[in-house]
Amino acid sequence: MASHSDxxxxxxxxxxxxxxxxxxxxxxxxxxxxxxxxEPDELFELDRLSRPLSLSAxxxxxxxxxxxxxVFNITAGSARLYxxxxxxxxxxxxxALPGDFLGxxxxxxxxxxxxxxxxxxxxxxxxxxxxDFVDAKPHVLRKLHQLASHELSMAQEQMVILGRRTAEEKxxxxxxGLRKRWARLSQQSVTIPLPMTRQDIGDFLGxTVETVSRMMTRLAREKALLIVPDGVRLLDVKRxxxxxxx
Amino acid sequence: MASHSDxxxxxxxxxxxxxxxxxxxxxxxxxxxxxxxxEPDELFELDRLSRPLSLSAxxxxxxxxxxxxxVFNITAGSARLYxxxxxxxxxxxxxALPGDFLGxxxxxxxxxxxxxxxxxxxxxxxxxxxxDFVDAKPHVLRKLHQLASHELSMAQEQMVILGRRTAEEKxxxxxxGLRKRWARLSQQSVTIPLPMTRQDIGDFLGxTVETVSRMMTRLAREKALLIVPDGVRLLDVKRxxxxxxx
DNA sequence: CGTTGGGTTGATCGACCTCAATAAAAGTGG
DNA sequence: CCACTTTTATTGAGGTCGATCAACCCAACG
Numbered sequence: 001m002a003s004h005s006d007x008x009x010x011x012x013x014x015x016x017x018x019x020x021x022x023x024x025x026x027x028x029x030x031x032x033x034x035x036x037x038x039e040p041d042e043l044f045e046l047d048r049l050s051r052p053l054s055l056s057a058x059x060x061x062x063x064x065x066x067x068x069x070x071v072f073n074i075t076a077g078s079a080r081l082y083x084x085x086x087x088x089x090x091x092x093x094x095x096a097l098p099g100d101f102l103g104x105x106x107x108x109x110x111x112x113x114x115x116x117x118x119x120x121x122x123x124x125x126x127x128x129x130x131x132d133f134v135d136a137k138p139h140v141l142r143k144l145h146q147l148a149s150h151e152l153s154m155a156q157e158q159m160v161i162l163g164r165r166t167a168e169e170k171x172x173x174x175x176x177g178l179r180k181r182w183a184r185l186s187q188q189s190v191t192i193p194l195p196m197t198r199q200d201i202g203d204f205l206g207x208t209v210e211t212v213s214r215m216m217t218r219l220a221r222e223k224a225l226l227i228v229p230d231g232v233r234l235l236d237v238k239r240x241x242x243x244x245x246x
Numbered sequence: 247m248a249s250h251s252d253x254x255x256x257x258x259x260x261x262x263x264x265x266x267x268x269x270x271x272x273x274x275x276x277x278x279x280x281x282x283x284x285e286p287d288e289l290f291e292l293d294r295l296s297r298p299l300s301l302s303a304x305x306x307x308x309x310x311x312x313x314x315x316x317v318f319n320i321t322a323g324s325a326r327l328y329x330x331x332x333x334x335x336x337x338x339x340x341x342a343l344p345g346d347f348l349g350x351x352x353x354x355x356x357x358x359x360x361x362x363x364x365x366x367x368x369x370x371x372x373x374x375x376x377x378d379f380v381d382a383k384p385h386v387l388r389k390l391h392q393l394a395s396h397e398l399s400m401a402q403e404q405m406v407i408l409g410r411r412t413a414e415e416k417x418x419x420x421x422x423g424l425r426k427r428w429a430r431l432s433q434q435s436v437t438i439p440l441p442m443t444r445q446d447i448g449d450f451l452g453x454t455v456e457t458v459s460r461m462m463t464r465l466a467r468e469k470a471l472l473i474v475p476d477g478v479r480l481l482d483v484k485r486x487x488x489x490x491x492x
Numbered sequence: 493c494g495t496t497g498g499g500t501t502g503a504t505c506g507a508c509c510t511c512a513a514t515a516a517a518a519g520t521g522g
Numbered sequence: 523c524c525a526c527t528t529t530t531a532t533t534g535a536g537g538t539c540g541a542t543c544a545a546c547c548c549a550a551c552g
Contacts, residue, residue, distance in 0.1 A: 083406050085492045091406040106395045111402060138384045145391040149352045152394060155401035156357060160329050160337040162408035163452030167508070198531065206409030208509060213532055229517095246331040413540065443498065457540055459500055 024050075032099035032184060033073055037143035049133060050123040061102065061114040061122075068110050071103030071130050077120030078195045082203065083112045092204040094154070095196060097181055103127065104148045117195040162206045165246070170205040171215045172243035175225070175232065193231045270296075278345035278430060279319055283389035295379060296369040307348065307360040307368075314356045317349030317376050323366030324441045328449065329358045338450040340400070341442060343427055349373065350394045363441040408452050411492070416451040417461045418489035421471070421478065439477040 024043045030036055038046060053072065055061065061072060061079060079096040093112055096102060102114055102122075125133075134140050161173050175192055183189040194201075202212045216232070219225050224240055226233040234240055270289045276282055281289060299318065301307065307318060307325060325342040339358055342348060348368075351357055371379075380386050407419050421438055429435040440447075448458045462478070465471050470486055472479040480486055 083402070085406070085410060087492055089410045089492070091410045093402045093405050104395060105399050105402075106392055107399060111399050135384065135388065138381065138387060141384060141387050141391065142381065145387065145394060146352055148391060148394045148398060149350060152398045152401060153351050153353060153357050155398060155405065156329070156339045156351075159339050159401065159404055159408060160331070162405060163449075164331060164335045164337045197529090203409075209531080210510085210533085211508060213530095214508095217532070246333055246335070444500095445498080454541055455499080456501085456542085460540090463500070 027075065029073075029075055029099035029185070034101055034140070034143055034147060035073070037140055042137065042140070046125075046133060049125050049129045051125070053120075053122045053124040055116045055120045055122075057116055057118050057120075059116050059120075061116065061120075062110050064110050064113045066110055068103065068105075068107065069127055071101070071125050071127055073123040073125075074098050074100050074102070075121045075123060077116060077118040079114050079116050079120060080196060080200055081112050081114045090203045091206075092200055094151075094158075095178075095200075095204070098185055101147055103130075104144070104151055117200075167205075167207055167211050168215050168218070169243050169246065170207060171201075171212065171219065172240045174201060174205055175234065176241055176244040179234070191228065191231055191233045195230070273321065275319075275321055275345035275431070280347055280386070280389055280393060281319070283386055288383065288386070292371075292379060295371050295375045297371070299366075299368045299370040301362045301366045301368075303362055303364050303366075305362050305366075307362065307366075308356050310356050310359045312356055314349065314351075314353065315373055317347070317371050317373055319369040319371075320344050320346050320348070321367045321369060323362060323364040325360050325362050325366060326442060326446055327358050327360045336449045337452075338446055340397075340404075341424075341446075341450070344431055347390075347393055349376075350390070350397055363446075413451075413453055413457050414461050414464070415489050415492060416453060417447075417458065417465065418486045420447060420451055421480065422487055422490040425480070437474065437477055437479045441476070 024030055024035055024038075024047050025040075027035065035043060035046065050073075053061075055077075062068070062070070064083060074096055076098050078098070079102070080092050081094045081096060081102070082090050082092040084090050095117070096114070105111060134144060157177075161170055165173060178194075179189050179192050182192060196204075197209075198212045198216075199209045201207075202209050205212070207215075216225070216227060219240070220227050224234075224236040226235055270276055270281055270284075270293050271286070273281065281292065284292060296319075299307075301323075308314070308316070310329060320342050322344050324344070325348070326338050327340045327342060327348070328336050328338040330336050341363070342360070348360060380390060403423075407416055411419060424440075425435050425438050428438060442450075443455075444458045444462075445455045447453075448455050451458070453461075462471075462473060465486070466473050470480075470482040472481055
């Protein structure tokens with residue numbers, strides 16, 4: 001349960017984390033992230049502000065309620081973002097994939113925790129330095145706003161899923177949504193990597209592990225999908241899509 | 247079920263909609279909205295771009311899937327934002343109060359519908375004109391990003407409520423959240439105006455009307471709150487807050 | 493004064509949860 | 523590489539919270 005997202009990105013050089021190619025120009029996910037909006041000289045400037053971050057699976061990126069000191073741009077691997085309630089209930093508010101930016105919320109303190117689902121690399125920036133960098137460049141600020149705006153749309157879509165869909169529809173919508181996101185990163189899209197556990201999926205969809213497992217095996221039994229190690233392969237995309245749209 | 251939010255704002259003059267005082271300087275909600283970040287000359291410029299909008303309760307502001315032509319700044323009254331599923335299920339993604347800005351998502355088409363819960367006034371802007379105005383002013387863009395970022399936090403909080411809270415906790419969290427928002431607009435905060443129906447509350451919290459009604463009457467029976475016309479009065483704020491935090 | 497939309501209340505049902513057992517992977521240390 | 527533990531996934535049996543279905547109340551309003 002670890003390495004497919006790396007596999008997806010393996011052949012290419014990474015952002016400033018890689019000593020051999022210190023330049024963002026080589027970055028595998030640049031065009032997909034904020035950095036895609038930067039001019040070469042800006043890219044160089046940002047590169048200098050960046051500190052490489054490399055984590056193993058399960059390591060913490062940041063924790064809820066602590067001061068938000070840094071922002072992150074994920075270059076490889078994936079993460080989960082979640083909120084814990086005092087009694088231990090957990091809601092995952094999102095999964096972060098390569099190219100995703102963590103720290104769009106401008107709150108003083110983190111409103112959620114984030115940790116790595118797989119080995120992960122990211123470009124880390126001090127929030128202050130990053131903020132200064134962005135504030136001087138309206139077109140970057142605009143791009144940042146676009147990203148936040150997109151996140152907002154995704155969150156609203158997730159509200160629909162959480163509030164008004166059945167367990168089976170939730171699973172379908174989750175798979176279709178994730179498929180679309182993986183597709184942006186790598187061409188192929190029949191097999192959907194699932195770096196997260198069933199428990200994580202449940203905590204994302206407002207379900208229990210058992211229900212997630214039951215719904216997935218049911219869809220598998222009905223030949224709508226095939227459960228493979230660390231992922232699923234969609235056999236009947238139309239059917240899953242129909243479930244997801246409602 | 248109509249006029250309390252107006253009552254809240256009655257004594258003061260409104261934004262550019264009021265012919266007697268055409269200047270945003272008089273605007274009741276200016277400091278709470280995007281316009282609070284504007285210099286006097288910018289305010290004047292924006293004023294000229296604005297077209298007053300005045301709707302009765304239930305009138306449509308915009309509809310999901312149609313081209314997003316305009317953005318809105320609500321000056322009085324309240325609205326509901328929702329997504330309809332093909333089979334008629336509805337998820338309300340938010341309620342808009344005076345000072346709230348509609349159109350933060352930069353999507354080509356609206357991802358949800360919006361209509362007035364009460365008689366409503368707003369400043370309407372062509373999206374293009376507004377966008378041009380903003381793009382030329384980094385500090386306004388920054389403010390806009392802050393607003394979007396705040397919306398994102400609220401949406402994530404709502405995801406926790408939808409995914410991991412019981413019916414009773416949902417009601418409590420809804421009331422506490424709404425109380426906080428009203429408090430920003432008007433001092434008093436014991437009585438919470440509820441311009442929306444029980445059905446609306448249910449569609450916001452992922453519950454049925456019946457459950458909303460039952461939970462509210464239960465809290466009323468237990469003397470935690472008092473149901474008044476068009477709202478509720480919190481009798482035991484600590485208790486409701488405890489339920490809301492979990 | 494009938495009609496209509498919103499709200500409350502009761503009886504029953506069912507989708508999903510809880511609890512429990514087992515199976516299958518994935519470490520871990522010798 | 524093999525025992526051994528730990529984590530994750532699956533499956534079953536039974537319970538429950540909130541949904542559904544239905545009746546009724548009440549205020550607003552033409």
